[in-house]
Amino acid sequence: MSGVYMKLWAGRFQKEIDKKTNDFNSSITFDSRMAQEDIAGSMAHAAMLAKQGIISKEDGERIREGLAGIAGDLAAGTLEIDPEAEDIHTFVEGELTARIGDAGKRLHTGRSRNDQVALDIRLYLRGAVQPIREQLHDLIRVLCDKAEAHAHTIMPGYTHLQRAQPITFGHHLMAYAEMFLRDISRLDDAVKRMNVSPLGSSALAGTTYPLDRETVAHTLEMDGITHNSLDGVSDRDFCVELAAALSLMMVHLSRFSEEIILWCSWEFKFIELDDAFSTGSSIMPQKKNPDIAELVRGKSGRVFGDLMTLLTMLKGLPLAYNKDMQEDKEAVFDALDTVHMCLTAFVPMIDTMKVLPDNMRRAAAGGFINATDCADYLVGKGLPFRDAYKATGTLVALCIDKGLTLETLPLADYQEVCPLFAEDVFDAIRLERCAAMRRVPGGPAPENVLAEVERVRRLLG
Numbered sequence: 001m002s003g004v005y006m007k008l009w010a011g012r013f014q015k016e017i018d019k020k021t022n023d024f025n026s027s028i029t030f031d032s033r034m035a036q037e038d039i040a041g042s043m044a045h046a047a048m049l050a051k052q053g054i055i056s057k058e059d060g061e062r063i064r065e066g067l068a069g070i071a072g073d074l075a076a077g078t079l080e081i082d083p084e085a086e087d088i089h090t091f092v093e094g095e096l097t098a099r100i101g102d103a104g105k106r107l108h109t110g111r112s113r114n115d116q117v118a119l120d121i122r123l124y125l126r127g128a129v130q131p132i133r134e135q136l137h138d139l140i141r142v143l144c145d146k147a148e149a150h151a152h153t154i155m156p157g158y159t160h161l162q163r164a165q166p167i168t169f170g171h172h173l174m175a176y177a178e179m180f181l182r183d184i185s186r187l188d189d190a191v192k193r194m195n196v197s198p199l200g201s202s203a204l205a206g207t208t209y210p211l212d213r214e215t216v217a218h219t220l221e222m223d224g225i226t227h228n229s230l231d232g233v234s235d236r237d238f239c240v241e242l243a244a245a246l247s248l249m250m251v252h253l254s255r256f257s258e259e260i261i262l263w264c265s266w267e268f269k270f271i272e273l274d275d276a277f278s279t280g281s282s283i284m285p286q287k288k289n290p291d292i293a294e295l296v297r298g299k300s301g302r303v304f305g306d307l308m309t310l311l312t313m314l315k316g317l318p319l320a321y322n323k324d325m326q327e328d329k330e331a332v333f334d335a336l337d338t339v340h341m342c343l344t345a346f347v348p349m350i351d352t353m354k355v356l357p358d359n360m361r362r363a364a365a366g367g368f369i370n371a372t373d374c375a376d377y378l379v380g381k382g383l384p385f386r387d388a389y390k391a392t393g394t395l396v397a398l399c400i401d402k403g404l405t406l407e408t409l410p411l412a413d414y415q416e417v418c419p420l421f422a423e424d425v426f427d428a429i430r431l432e433r434c435a436a437m438r439r440v441p442g443g444p445a446p447e448n449v450l451a452e453v454e455r456v457r458r459l460l461g
């Protein structure tokens with residue numbers, strides 16, 4: 001290979017790399033998305049080299065101008081990244097040298113691609129997290145709006161997918177808001193640890209040049225520097241942490257998707273998805289399918305796979321840099337892209353879904369989900385809970401036998417099972433009352449839901 005993209009390591013070699021092997025070795029097809037970060041890192045490095053007198057002020061300025069020109073041309077689309085370059089670092093340095101001559105060749109003083117790539121990926125991921133963070137904010141805002149509108153909407157709460165106790169739909173939605181809030185804090189946490197500069201670690205053993213590492217970190221708006229040159233070039237924990245945070249986010253999206261899929265089945269019919277976020281069948285004219293939710297559920301596996309790729313790639317590596325680590329990028333980029341794509345479809349799908357409160361209410365009324373409240377009523381009349389539980393169980397069996405519900409069973413039947421029952425039992429087991437009485441902090445009562453919505457909105461700012 002000749003010209004501006006000659007291998008950065010050309011001097012020692014008698015032959016060019018085999019063409020197919022070059023493709024195998026190359027990372028330009030996926031690391032070119034870090035072009036702007038690579039340039040920003042190089043600008044900070046060059047400015048520091050000039051400040052420290054390691055290169056001349058004039059060369060420092062030429063490098064800065066040259067890099068700014070490349071950054072601008074890339075952004076404007078007037079400069080194409082050459083797929084022949086081995087990686088984005090080779091491309092930028094080659095292009096710079098082609099533009100400004102010898103000064104370009106001084107840029108790499110006191111630096112290696114090993115600390116360069118470790119910096120680039122940190123900068124790139126730090127930025128790429130932000131749109132996902134925004135999407136999570138949007139999702140939580142949508143959940144708050146829906147929860148507020150449905151603070152009073154009664155639905156059955158489930159355990160084992162069996163109707164269990166009455167809750168409100170707003171409360172159910174706010175459970176997901178909690179998960180997504182934790183996801184945001186996990187993203188922020190991952191960014192905290194990735195936002196330190198490894199530049200100065202050089203290939204593995206630092207450098208003899210008097211670099212000012214802190215200044216470089218400061219210029220790049222990083223919180224500090226890495227403290228061991230071997231760790232600086234070989235740490236990819238932040239990729240694993242980010243992929244783990246994204247994986248857990250996909251678990252939450254997948255669980256939510258599963259519920260959406262159940263809820264829009266005819267068996268539930270608690271919601272209806274907007275036509276814009278549903279698909280039909282090529283053969284069955286009646287079908288309206290929740291493909292988006294299914295795809296989100298399905299794509300969770302990809303993101304877990306990315307996490308496994310990263311863990312497995314790292315687990316047996318001796319210090320310091322090994323080429324295996326080039327595999328970090330496709331995995332963590334795929335995880336980011338997948339989550340971003342999922343949220344892009346998921347948030348408006350939730351925003352536009354139609355809630356069907358009457359169907360929720362009907363499902364809540366059919367499954368004896370107020371049985372605990374019926375037992376609690378007897379406790380209120382002085383009966384020990386265990387006896388109250390047993391009496392209510394007898395009532396449920398009676399209802400099933402007669403094809404009735406606790407609401408429709410005559411008072412005489414109640415009193416035959418336990419004489420403590422009076423007319424007011426029917427108010428005590430009213431679903432709205434059952435939900436409203438669950439006012440314990442964290443409970444589903446409408447007033448709690450509304451307070452939670454306010455608290456979460458305040459948190460989002």
Ligand code: ARG
Pocket residue numbers: 027031087113114117321323325326327
């Ligand atoms: N493309 C490489 C990577 O992503 C850049 C670092 C190359 N360093 C080296 N010594 N081969 O890891």
